[in-house]
Amino acid sequence: MTGSKLTVPHRVGETPTGAIGALISGEPLMVPASMSVRDAATVMTERGFAALVVALGEEFGVLTDVGIRVDVVVTGVDPRTPVGEVVGPRVPAVPAETPVAAVLALVLENDLTCVPVVDGAGTLLGAVTAADLLSAPAGPSLTLRRQIDVATTASALQHHAQRIPFFVADLVRRGQAAHEVSAIASLLSDAVVRRALDLVSDRDGLDRSAIRWLSLGSNARRDAVLSSDVDSAVAFADDVSDADIARFRQACAEVIGIAGGGGLAIDRNGVVASKPWFSRRRGEWHEAAQTWMDSPLRDEAIVYTSLLLDSRPIWGSGGTGMEMVLDGLRTRRSTMGLLLAEALTTKARLRTMRDVLSGKGGTFDIKEYALAPLTDIARWVALFVGSDERDTRSRLRAAAGSVVLPGDQASTLIEVFEVLQRVRLNYQVAQFDQGDKVTDLLEMKRLSPLERSLVAQAVREIAGTQRRLDNLGQNLPLVD
Template structure:
């Protein structure tokens, strides 16, 4: 159909009443409204067709409603003020749905280039990612960027400059090549970055852009991502770090391009931004607890929407981070006596949490271990935060791996000394367990410039005794592959006749991935990322790594589905399933997965016995 003009004043008034346009100032809103056109669609008319090229325009439903249809099913109904076609437009992907007018409908049509910058701003990203509780957003027919390597998601042109280049010249280059960031190589595989948002800050601060070199204005060293990391993993890190651009490096450390958050968010069906925002705005612990209670129905809704289990686990972990962060902020209105960092450990650190997951945590401060003020502050903070987490439904680790335990609240110097002692003498009591916990550690709150405790283990390859001991520790958990319907089940108590998906299914894979990742020089990372790194470094055969990763996703999916059923029934989630309750196909798949993991374990065990590792 042919669009017709619309009065700018009427368009501006309408847009101003709806997000993300309500975040625009008057001048920006007027400029955008002047470009608006109106489309009229009869009842049943196709507004956008599945399989068509990415739309060049964004549409906003003005009157009536638009059905989102895929495979003959109505997935969503968009009403006045809701955006249509923004995801495929931003991602540059064909439409994975058909949009059909329900009754007589009008839409405002806005040129893509005019709205791309808006959707890249915080207000736009909040709209695009929306709340976790929002209904499915229709992008089911398009390739999911969350499951694609970020090297495949690069679309923006690469713009580079030298450290001595002035800020003004860098801005000219960014404009000339249509980029929203300039990257500056600074040696040793590191880069700096200056984004368009940084430029606005520079201007607002009154810096002389014509005389100031990039080295004084850029962020350096910039956080980077490897090209083979999955989009969902990188997006979670970007949200956690509060960055909108990340330079992407190839296997050899070469600069491939810059990934923007909208490149991933554009077609990602869910994110945690809405829930995280409510948690971040909570004024007291009670409001944090109230917001955190939304996580359970959210997980159920995401599972029903067929969001990938790994993505749901990542979202669960990010929400737990947000709760922890806000509780710390409420407990520490003033700066701590020593720079302090709160660490997530275990499944939360790997972003593999499910509803039954415990909260493992640790505290690190910079300064002497015997500083009584720092130690007292750490104890008080840990007690308040752990109490808040418990009220919000996050259980503390039953084995004592929590920040309230003095063993897990130390100065950085004490942590580093302990880690080095484990490297040199891995036979110490509980050393394999403590190394396994610490190497997973990920900072949740605090000064990121502080040294990272897991980094002490980056040279674990130079300590074969430790790796050999960790290898044997990883082999201690064997998958169940015999007896009742081809599974080993528990024989007593409430566990009788049940299969433990965590202990028998996930733990063997997680432990193997951690050991192989450390042998490859990788410390904190997700289990799939460790397996891919191990395959790339040769510490695991590529086929073995692929087998373990496939088994990981299968068991994680079964574990999550089991716990969602329990949540629906009002039960406390656990990891115990009855093999008889599984379908024949699921039992067969699980049996083959366990056997494949056991086969990998036997091969590694033989190599360790022969001293090959």
């Protein structure tokens, strides 16, 4: 192996149990990008490694057994080719203290086979493969995800999809952090939709470059629970004909039907990619978004704008037609003000007078009167500071320390969100185990005294933030 050297970085410090660093075994091997594929394969064979980390400047790439077979052997690449030319996209390195479940979500979302792990100084400590992650409580999600990805028929895909709620319930019982459970549930749900799109597209010969599928709502925010719906939209290429759009919409309806047949709840309000309102050409989406900004009081423009701010592309290619327009929202004082007003419409509260008069004083809709107001706040403050984060916790972190969200308040709201999601998931798993319909309507007497106290405190914190934002709304530093 002339002209190539192996770098064996030194392990620094210890990592806490439950963090990804605890799964590293042995010293890491990092090879230079100049090493030949043949030499790298020899190293992997001699050392018994399934993957090697490749140094790409300040970034990392990963060379795997599968990569060598697919990208080198099958395609006939010269074995003398430098590994830097055959490794796939750059792989994000994660700090050693990152929770295992967070890395698992990263692997699921990006379909990774190996993740480099670094210390605080960015020095490589090792790499964790998908096989290493299988030992984690949420590790079997990788197996389920793989089964979803290779399903060859709609019925097989539905069979695997039907296991998702059982898997989610098991994670909750094991005490997995609520945001980690929700992220994995969302990723598995998106995987089902993505595979359904693959199956329908391959059968009908659909052009993937002509369509971009968007996940909306809680799945897009990675906040999904057992009661979450699958919301969706699509953006077609501008040159797609009306006849092809009709064909695409029919295919989208079939995809939604497959997902529904697998147990995924489909949005009852029609926020689905098969409907004309949520399936447009990119130029039409651009025009619609521009109209919503120019006339935010027309046609529930604010509601649709908020919905699209949560969108996350999961299949197809190309833009959506809304990127540049939505980026300009922050400069529109009137529209931002209306978005804030919409975000504050539903007040966080434990009971409404309607509940008392109707005899429902003992129930609490945790989504409508706590979590939805909080996610609305997070969406707006993230937009205010120019963040493109999608999940609620990341949005609150992005806005922390800004004029609209002091750092301590952001930390409190992140904790509040985790508490509410944990109570929600525990309650829904209990309903699921008993064979009851899973809902967001909690019977307060079924909660423990501690849970009731935590929910009440959480609602007060959200209500306090709503009042503060309401007062700030009159003097926001925005310009038209």
